[in-house]
Amino acid sequence: MKPFTYSRANEERAAVKEIAASKGAKFIAGGTNLLDLMKMNVMQPAHLVDITHLGMKAIEENQAGGLRLGALVTNADTAYHPLVEQRYPLLSHAILAGASAQLRNKATDGGNLLQRTRCDYFYDTQTACNKREPGTGCSAIKGYNRNLAILGTSEYCIATYPSDMAVALAALEAKVNVTGPDGDRVIPMGDFHRLPGDTPHIDTNLQENELITSIDLPAKGFADHYAYVKVRDRASYAFALVSVAAGLELDGDTIKEARVALGGVAQKPWRLPEAEAMLQGQQASKENFGKVAAAYLQGAKGYGDNDFKIELAKRAIVRALLLATEMEGKS
Amino acid sequence: MKDKLEKEKEAAQPRALPPKQTVTLTINGTERQLELEPWVSLLDMLREQLHLTGTKVGCNHGQCGACTILLDGKRINSCLTLAVMHDGAEITTIEGLAKDGELHPVQQGFIVHDAFQCGYCTPGQICSVVGLVSEGKARTLDDIRDLMSGNICRCGAYNNIVKVVQEELERSKAQ
Known part of the structure; x- marks a missing residue:
């Protein structure tokens, strides 16, 4: 790890001011991803601003009748919070499908949104990677790409964003509250992460020097x-090959509203509201779910090792929607 | 090309060393004050400054769980966190589990159930079991396996480790 300086922020505005004033500075909270990347020299911040003393550790009701998750609440405390378990079990399940108990005890909700890709070439500083070092090329496109993206890729990058939590947040239409030098703003989950295009080194639409303060869940929790x-290479503690967060609102067998978000297939949780709308007023059936699955994967592109993900994702969508339908009376 | 060379040159420049920071922690019940560089992990602090070498370095990337300790009662990977961020924290390592010369029941359980071979992952496994039991979320065998998946045992003592967890869960329920 490269030497760096460290300071502890005691107030939000001061934290933002400090990071803006110091070149190459980063916020640190749980640190479970950032420190790993620093050990590998993939990221080399010259200064770390510790934000763990800023508060932002509460889960409370918000004005929309939903819940507000403080950015510094740990993944474990979120997943096991009684209100989250009761009203947003999809989020609880997604969080508990990711990482290990030790990591979930340290990793924060804000940090989870800023996890970087697990592409092997991004981690290996001896190889070319446009995300790590813009302009050097992508080693993955013609390399080993079994766990990489099939949707929203570009000729510059086929990395995936590895979070499970964010897949559920996308399906739930959560909103990310941030603060920065220009004040506060709200970023809908659908706009938070960005596709690689020709600037794959920029993962999200969070601007430089902006700080995530909380995540708002809307009232509707499905x-x-x-x-x-979550489909993965081992039963626990592995990143997703493909994951699906599904939520349904049913009236008998008829679908009133459907939500589907995919993980492990793109640099952002993949959601297609127009395909979800195909289910509105339709029967909850395998056949109808299959049509939605086909629509989600339209235009998907494999790169050799990951071709299998296209069919796998379709089947996982159908399975998730069937499981969601069949829950009646079980919970 | 020139750009890249210059960048590499810049990256190769040694950075000036920042001053050490004072950190006070309670480790296994004893308050310790240390002067640390900001990049020292909790794991390196324990092993290299305090010579508490029971906590092991495995992968050093949060993948194997050999470095598991209890921070304010919760199990974490000590390799993936900075010591300077934990001023005032309470830490329990494998060295702090036994009380008055008596092994912790989980330590005793590992002996009774023969839950290790080489023993390298064992301190982390034991701290993880203690954390798992106090979390109180494991109900089924699958839960135990899932909630212990952050601790790898390359000797493959898993079946016996699971037995220790089951026994400890029963014991904690009875209390």
């Missing part, structure tokens, strides 16, 4: 009909 299906 607690009666939901499923988080």
Whole structure:
């Protein structure tokens, strides 16, 4: 790890001011991803601003009748919070499908949104990687790409964003509250992460020097009909090959509203509201779910090792929606 | 090309060393004050400054769990956190589990159930079991396996480790 300086912020505005004033500075909270990347010299901040003393550790009701998750609440405390378990079980399940108990005890909700890709070439500083070092090329496109993206890729990058939590947040239409030098703003989950295009080194639409303060969950939690299906190479503690967060609102067999978000397939949680709308007023059936799955994967592109993900993602969508439908009376 | 060379040159420049910071922690019940560089992990602090070498370095990337300790009662990977961020924290390592010369029941359980071979992952496994039990979330065998998945044992003592966890969960329920 490269030497760096460290300071502890005691107030939000001061933290933002400090990071703006110091070149190459980064915020640190849980540190479970950032410190790993610093050990590998993938990231080399010259200064760290410790934000763990800023508060932002509460889970409370918000004005929209939903919940506000403080940015510094740990993933474990979020997943096991009684209100989250009861009203947003999809989020609980998604969080618990990710990482290990030790990591979830340290990793924060804000930091989870800023996790960087697990592409092997991004981690290996001996190889070319446009995300790590813009302009050097992408080693993954013609390399080993089994766990990489099939949707929203570009000729510059095929990395995936590895979070499970964010897949559920996308399906729930959560909103990310941030503060920065120009004041506060709200970023809908759908706009938070960005596709690589020709600037794959920029993962999110969070601007430089902006700080995530909380995440708002809307009132609707799909607690009666939901499923988080994660397909991976081992039963626990592995990143998703494909994951699906599904939520349904049913009237008998008829779908009133459907939400589907995919993980492990793109640099952002993949959601297609127009395909979800295909289910509105339709029967909850395998056949109808299959049509939605086909729509989600339209235009998907494999790069050799990851071709299998296209069919796998379709099947995982159908399975998640069937599981969500069949929950009646079970919860 | 020139750009890249210059960048590499810049990256190769040694950075000036920042001053050490004072950190006060309670480790296994004893308050310790240390002067640390900001990049020292909790793991390196324990092993290299305090010579508490029971906590092991495995992967050093949060993947194996050999460095698991209890921070304010919760299990974490000590390799993935900075010591300077934990001023005032309470830390329990494998050295702090036994009380008055008596092994912690989980330590005793590892002996009774033969839950290790080489023993390298064992301190982390034991701290992880203690954390798991106090979390109170494991109900089924699958839960135990899932909630212990952050601790790798390359000797493959998993079945016996699971037995220790089951026994400890029963014991804690009875209390």
